[in-house]
Amino acid sequence: MFGEKGYALVKELSRYEDSLPPYNTDLVNEVSNEIKLLIDQNKEDAQMTTDEGSGAPSMVSTIRIRHAAVKRNLRCLMAYHYNRIRCLRTMRWEFGSILPVDIRANLSSAESEPWQLICGQSVTGGVNLAVDLKPPKALYIEVRCLADYGNLELNDGSVILLKKDSRHYLPRNECEELIRQGVLRHIV
Amino acid sequence: MPLPTAYSPNYYSLDDILATQERTPCKFLINVPKMGNLNPSTIEKDLPAGTALELPMWLVLEMSTGRQPIVLPELPKIYKEAYREILEADACAVDLHKFNLYFYELGSYAKRFDRKGDVHQTLLHTFRTRFRQLMDLADNSISDPSVQQRLDTLERRLFKDGYNARTKLNAWLVESGATIEAANMVINHKKRKRLNMEDLMK
Numbered sequence: 001m002f003g004e005k006g007y008a009l010v011k012e013l014s015r016y017e018d019s020l021p022p023y024n025t026d027l028v029n030e031v032s033n034e035i036k037l038l039i040d041q042n043k044e045d046a047q048m049t050t051d052e053g054s055g056a057p058s059m060v061s062t063i064r065i066r067h068a069a070v071k072r073n074l075r076c077l078m079a080y081h082y083n084r085i086r087c088l089r090t091m092r093w094e095f096g097s098i099l100p101v102d103i104r105a106n107l108s109s110a111e112s113e114p115w116q117l118i119c120g121q122s123v124t125g126g127v128n129l130a131v132d133l134k135p136p137k138a139l140y141i142e143v144r145c146l147a148d149y150g151n152l153e154l155n156d157g158s159v160i161l162l163k164k165d166s167r168h169y170l171p172r173n174e175c176e177e178l179i180r181q182g183v184l185r186h187i188v
Numbered sequence: 189m190p191l192p193t194a195y196s197p198n199y200y201s202l203d204d205i206l207a208t209q210e211r212t213p214c215k216f217l218i219n220v221p222k223m224g225n226l227n228p229s230t231i232e233k234d235l236p237a238g239t240a241l242e243l244p245m246w247l248v249l250e251m252s253t254g255r256q257p258i259v260l261p262e263l264p265k266i267y268k269e270a271y272r273e274i275l276e277a278d279a280c281a282v283d284l285h286k287f288n289l290y291f292y293e294l295g296s297y298a299k300r301f302d303r304k305g306d307v308h309q310t311l312l313h314t315f316r317t318r319f320r321q322l323m324d325l326a327d328n329s330i331s332d333p334s335v336q337q338r339l340d341t342l343e344r345r346l347f348k349d350g351y352n353a354r355t356k357l358n359a360w361l362v363e364s365g366a367t368i369e370a371a372n373m374v375i376n377h378k379k380r381k382r383l384n385m386e387d388l389m390k
Contacts, residue, residue: 001226003244007209014202018376045222061220061258068250075199082200094371103377134368141368172368182370182378188363 002038002069005031006076013080020087023108028077035073038066085114093130096177131176141172143184152178203341207290208246212298214259215240245297252301261301264294272310279317284340291340318343326350 009027045059088111091099099115107115149162154174162168162183168175178184198204220235227241243259251258265271266287275282284291292311299307325335326347339347 002247003209007205010202010205014206018373019380059221061218061256062222064254064258065220065223065226065247065251068247071250072246076205079200079202079205083202091373094373095377100377102381176368179368180371180374182374185370186368188367 002034002066003072003076005034006073009080010076013083020084020091020103020106022106023084023111025108028080031073031077035070035077038070038073042066042070084111088115094180096130096181130180131173133176136172139172140169141175142167142169142187143175143179144168144187145183146185147183149178149183203290204293207293207341208249208297209244210264210288210290210294211242212245212248212264212301213240213242213262214248214252215262216259218256218258220258245294249297249300263301263307264288264298266291267295267298267302267307267310272306275310275314279314280321282314283338284314284318284343285338287340289341292342322347323350327354 005027009024009031012021012024012027015021042063045063049059088107091103092115095103104112145162145164145166145168148164151159152162152174153159154171160168160170162178167187168184175184179186216235216237216239219237222233223235224230224232226235226243227239248259248261252261271287288294292315295307295311299305299311302308322339322343327350336344336347
């Protein structure tokens, strides 16, 4: 049956709601091979129809069906890659500029490149767009440490030790990223 | 990963691709050479006219249009008279998830095969009747997961969105201060990691 592999590819991606599955190189290759095969068969049959004129049975319907399968497979491939890139873009906002190692392992080599590009975009003209996603109400906020993070150097040069379950009173703009990454928790 | 919610005109929509994979019955009008492999029950090379097969929606759509249609499409079972009557009687009582995961999406394609426009009416009626119940569910979410399981994909997404909007509004009403929170993906990623660790310990 045509298009089964492309469907499997899309199905696999749709199962992951909030993360990125490993890049499925094998299946992508199989789908592109199927496309190539179908196109070759179509070329052959089209050649035959034009060569023999009215003698051979018309292959037009066969060619149409194969072409529909080619279009379908292409769509599956495009959707697979497009949606992965979209997911990467969301991840840039959620995780910050550094991806966790296990997610990085799931990227294909071609996908690491857009990641660099996305990272460049969100810091435009020296303004970090990922800061102040919610309107700030105070310059300093109280936070609690959820993990042993180590030393954090603030902009004024002082160094504080972020130990698990310790509480700090910090400038909002300097700890926002850590809160987003789940190292600190904002206490209201 | 979060899926784009746009609908059928969206070329990249995963949901649309999944929905068009559903099978629909059709009948071949002309002989198609070399396409015997579409019919798993024969080993012949050609597909003769008059063969009735169940093929994926995307293929049927492609073959049934144009100046010379190859197949004559028929309605999938769930949009036929008998099922339509069930939906007309009381759409709220139906387990739409069991009908089809993509009831509305598939229906919007299948309605082209129905000249009288009854399917169109049924889809509209079903959605209109069930929407009230859906909104009620989203606003007063009770901890009964079995209700959610009777929704199709479109309804499930509406439910999720409505529920999230409700929680956000409630949070804002109770406390208008905006807390900075850890990103959703980060939280889920951590949970998954913890699960993996537990697997390793065993």
